[in-house]
Amino acid sequence: MQHNSYRHLLIDTPATFKIRTKIYTDPQIFEDELLRIFEKVWVYVAHESEIAQPGDYRTAYIGRQPIIVSRSEDNQIHVLLNVCRHRGNTICREERGNSSFFRCSYHGWSYKNSGALVGISQRNRYSDDFGKDIEGLIRVPRVTVYRGLIFASLSEKGESFEEYLGGVKKYVDLWADLSPEGKIRVLRPHKIKCSGNWKFHAENGVDGYHPRFVHESAFNSRAQAKGFTVRDSSGMQDVGCLRGFDRGHGVLERPGMSQLDTSVFKDYMDCLAARYGAERSQEIVAGHNILIFPNVILMDSNIRVIQPISFDTTEVYSFYTALEGVPDYINKERLRDLQWRLSTTGMILEDDLEIFAANQSALQASGMEWLQLARGMEGEVPLPPDGRMGQIADETTQRAIYRAWVRLMDGTES
């Protein structure tokens, strides 16, 4: 049974913002999310550097649909459904690799890495006309590459990627400019399997209210360890800001979020300033977490991809990004910083995941019908044409997510 209306799951008045708790616990709502959000809007699928060479490919998912992202010999990027046109077998079971062809393991039908069908085995038992209407693997209809990020949409129609980005584009550009050459290389991801609905990840990646509570233990431990910069987390909620956008995207801006060694950071700033000038360099390193709704969060040194598995299970692939155009020791320091905070065993990440699990457990209490997301609602500043700005510990970014969520789930345009 599909929900006919999602509008009633959100209360959005000038002073009140509430969402129904069942959006995290209802399996049917999860199914609708795959259909109406993940299979409709632009979603992040891979980074260009993962398929840098002709023949490189990697497999991924859009919602639940298996895809192959490949680069053919003519340097074109293809996003293809990972399913044989014959009888539906998985064409490629590897996570990544390099190949000119994909051959189905079931009956040997073969495809080029561009998706074109090039061989039907033992063709003599088919009619001469057979297969003329099968061009090859089914192409995901819309694909775009923006600053190295590959996005795709399973919907034939819809707004362009730049329209979809809206006001968050400026921050994606700042993020991409973290490299003086505007180029990054992503490496093997930290992969995490966690209990909790996928939306907790989207919400929390741009939440500035929780760190001083959830991450107090990590900050204290960091301060305690000798030889490290001591940081006082009590002032965390005074600096920075939030921006929420109509399509659900959000930006959390908190200076000093990453904690590079002071002298390395200075050298890094010199690299940036030489390329962009001092003023833009400051903007670039302002400490942005950027949610591109629904499935990717860009942080200082990683790309965090949210993979919904079921209503209460999510996988996250978090890709460390090595910057091109900076000396090796700067990337090493960025990796070291990422490792302790946000790797599979990151001292920040682990506590976030525990909270998501505890949220999911608690929301089985269906007697609790509404969640409160009204924090800082009245003090928000409009950011025309499609944004609003709030203080760092407000809930501007979560409200942006759910306004977009309801519109998409309801199938109504903004």
Added chain:
Amino acid sequence: MTLTPQEAEGFLYREARLLDQRHFEEWLDLFTKDGIYWIPIVDDTDPEQEPSILYDDSALRAQRIFQLLHQPHYAQMPPSRTVHVISNVEVENGDREGDALVRCTLVVVEIRPGHSQQFGLGKQNSFAGHCEYRLRDERGWHIALKKVLLIDRDLPMPNLSFIL
């Protein structure tokens, strides 16, 4: 000094006991000053260039243990109970006096007590891998490198906030 198989086993069993009994500060003392604790995603990569599940030097290890023992670390509230099982121990003494390579297999069974309706609690998990220890004699054998190559290292991992 060469390391005998019996000594190697004794060393590893003691480490397992310290971890199972949550004597983490004593565990820290098993390492050399420049000792590394490493859980790779891909074996034979350079952990300073490529991400790992865990890559701790002594400062990061101390930080991690401080969080485990003395802070409200939610991922460990309640803390994990573990059984570290060590087997298949093999010793290779190095060319240099006082260096030894010890290989073993490791199975860790872990549970955080609590009601199984609470995600993350009340469910027993198991982790398995091949370990490589580089031991160095510094007034007794110490760990210069502990590398744990999990069999599911490149797959999505659950809460790993205890010590493997």
